[in-house]
Amino acid sequence: MNADMALKRLKQPPDKYIATASPFAAVLTCSDPRVCPDHLFRCELGDLFVVRTAGHVMTQEIEETLAFAVLNMDIHLIVVLGHEGCLAVKAAAENAYPDWNLTKLIHGTEEEHSTACKSRLCAIEPFKSMIADGKLQIHAAHLSFTDKEIQWF
Numbered sequence: 001m002n003a004d005m006a007l008k009r010l011k012q013p014p015d016k017y018i019a020t021a022s023p024f025a026a027v028l029t030c031s032d033p034r035v036c037p038d039h040l041f042r043c044e045l046g047d048l049f050v051v052r053t054a055g056h057v058m059t060q061e062i063e064e065t066l067a068f069a070v071l072n073m074d075i076h077l078i079v080v081l082g083h084e085g086c087l088a089v090k091a092a093a094e095n096a097y098p099d100w101n102l103t104k105l106i107h108g109t110e111e112e113h114s115t116a117c118k119s120r121l122c123a124i125e126p127f128k129s130m131i132a133d134g135k136l137q138i139h140a141a142h143l144s145f146t147d148k149e150i151q152w153f
C-alpha cells in the first residue's frame, strides 16, 4: 500500500467516538502491530491508557507518561507487555543500530527486558510509594504467538 492509499484509508471516519474515558489500566507495550492491547485484552475504546514504543523501551518521558496516568486517572494497574519475536529486541541483541538509544535500552530476551522494565518502574516514584501503600500493582506479561497465550509474571 503506497502512502496515498494509506492516507485515504486512515481518512475514513472512525466508527466510534467517546467524549470522556475512564481507563482502568495502563499498558506499556511494543509498537508492533500484532501487539494491540485493546484487542488482546478485549477492551473497548477508552478502557486502557496505552504507551507504545518499539521494544516497549522506557525513557524518562515514558516513565512520566505512566506517572501522569496513575496520578490523574483512576488507574491502579500498570502492565508491561512484551511479545515473542520482537524485532527491536532482536536488533538490540544483534547490535544492529549501535548509535541508537532505542537498542541501548534493551538487554536480554523479551521476557528479561519486560522484567527489567517492570523492576525499574517498581523502583521509582511515584510508583514505589503507591505500591507500598497498596494503591498500585505493576505486572509484566508476554505474548506468545507460538502458544497463543499471554503469560503473566
Ligand SMILES: [Zn+2]
Pocket: 030, 031, 032, 054, 055, 056, 083, 085, 086, 087, 088, 089
Ligand atoms: Zn516488539
